[in-house]
Amino acid sequence: MRVAASCEVLSPFMFVSDLRHFLDMPEDAPGPARKMAEHLGFIVRAATTAKTGAVWETALPCRRRPGNRPCPGHMVVFRADLPSTIDWRCSACGGEGVISGWEGSYFDLRRPRSQPVESAVNELPVTDEVCATLRDLRLLDADCERLVFAARASTTGIVLLTSEEDLDELIGYVAAEANHETNRRRQKRLDLAFAALSDALEAMGS
Numbered sequence: 001m002r003v004a005a006s007c008e009v010l011s012p013f014m015f016v017s018d019l020r021h022f023l024d025m026p027e028d029a030p031g032p033a034r035k036m037a038e039h040l041g042f043i044v045r046a047a048t049t050a051k052t053g054a055v056w057e058t059a060l061p062c063r064r065r066p067g068n069r070p071c072p073g074h075m076v077v078f079r080a081d082l083p084s085t086i087d088w089r090c091s092a093c094g095g096e097g098v099i100s101g102w103e104g105s106y107f108d109l110r111r112p113r114s115q116p117v118e119s120a121v122n123e124l125p126v127t128d129e130v131c132a133t134l135r136d137l138r139l140l141d142a143d144c145e146r147l148v149f150a151a152r153a154s155t156t157g158i159v160l161l162t163s164e165e166d167l168d169e170l171i172g173y174v175a176a177e178a179n180h181e182t183n184r185r186r187q188k189r190l191d192l193a194f195a196a197l198s199d200a201l202e203a204m205g206s
């Protein structure tokens with residue numbers, strides 16, 4: 001199978017992948033391959049929200065299940081300048097890998113050089129569930145995508161780094177998707193995220 005052939009296993013935990021092999025996955029690709037493609041896409045999005053040369057812990061949960069239990073770790077990422085590879089490892093279980101071939105892909109969230117990084121940011125604690133709901137949004141613009149995927153794991157939990165203005169915009173996207181969602185479960189998750197973020201925005205303004 002094409003997907004399996006694109007991943008080279010160097011050690012039991014080292015997963016080497018060229019993202020290009022995951023981009024055009026056929027509709028009938030098996031579930032695990034699609035899950036892996038989604039996971040790698042998330043890692044690339046997170047890693048490209050930050051500058052090169054920094055090691056940081058993202059909000060992305062580990063997918064592994066050592067001893068049949070979900071690993072509690074998060075993905076720690078490092079993006080090198082040259083060669084432009086993204087290293088990732090789990091903060092808990094030792095799973096690790098390296099991704100190449102991500103530049104210019106749909107997942108590449110690097111900011112255009114001309115665009116200044118805004119300064120006034122607040123650290124906003126969010127739950128893993130809210131963070132997962134935000135990653136699942138389908139209609140985000142690039143700025144809001146950066147805000148979602150720049151979420152990091154801290155000693156106290158997951159935090160979003162956001163200005164009031166950006167948070168307000170993100171809430172608008174959550175509300176729009178909640179309004180159009182026909183799946184009751186997903187709508188409920190979107191409503192919960194909307195409520196949590198709206199409360200946080202209100203607290204920020206006061």
Ligand SMILES: [Zn+2]
Pocket residue numbers: 062063064071072073074090091092093094095
């Ligand atoms: Zn892990």
